[in-house]
Amino acid sequence: MKTLILSSAALAxxxxxxxxxxxxxxxxxxxxxxxxxxxxxxxFARLDADKNGQVTLAxxxxxxEARMERREARMAAKGKxxxxxxxxxxxxxxxxxTDGDGQISLAxxxxQALERFDRMxxxxxxxxxxxxxxxxxxxRKERRAARMGE
Numbered sequence: 001m002k003t004l005i006l007s008s009a010a011l012a013x014x015x016x017x018x019x020x021x022x023x024x025x026x027x028x029x030x031x032x033x034x035x036x037x038x039x040x041x042x043x044f045a046r047l048d049a050d051k052n053g054q055v056t057l058a059x060x061x062x063x064x065e066a067r068m069e070r071r072e073a074r075m076a077a078k079g080k081x082x083x084x085x086x087x088x089x090x091x092x093x094x095x096x097x098t099d100g101d102g103q104i105s106l107a108x109x110x111x112q113a114l115e116r117f118d119r120m121x122x123x124x125x126x127x128x129x130x131x132x133x134x135x136x137x138x139x140r141k142e143r144r145a146a147r148m149g150e
Contacts, residue, residue: 032126049062049063
């Protein structure tokens with residue numbers, strides 16, 4: 001019974017992520033835990049290039065490089081240059097890689113997404129509203145400014 005429930009949940013997550021991707025563009029930030037779980041599954045599926053159930057540093061690096069190339073192409077199409085950013089060494093964070101094996105499983109990625117969701121859900125009602133989203137955006141801006149030395 002437990003296997004059936006988990007299988008059904010996994011299927012729902014994958015199907016929901018597929019629908020979001022089929023609509024094109026970026027996915028909206030999650031508003032519910034179910035959306036956060038679905039988005040984590042979708043992101044994991046995109047990052048796990050060899051489909052072995054683990055995301056490695058090499059897969060994360062390749063995805064980041066591809067993302068940067070797409071961003072540079074968009075900026076060039078608009079006639080703009082990419083802003084200079086400090087180089088970052090690729091790594092798998094300890095917050096995500098909780099078992100320390102140097103790889104990320106779907107369970108680890110989902111747990112990290114739900115942890116982030118819980119931090120954003122200030123009133124703990126199980127949903128992220130516009131005010132909570134804006135508060136998180138402001139925190140992110142502050143952290144970025146501090147990192148960039150602005």
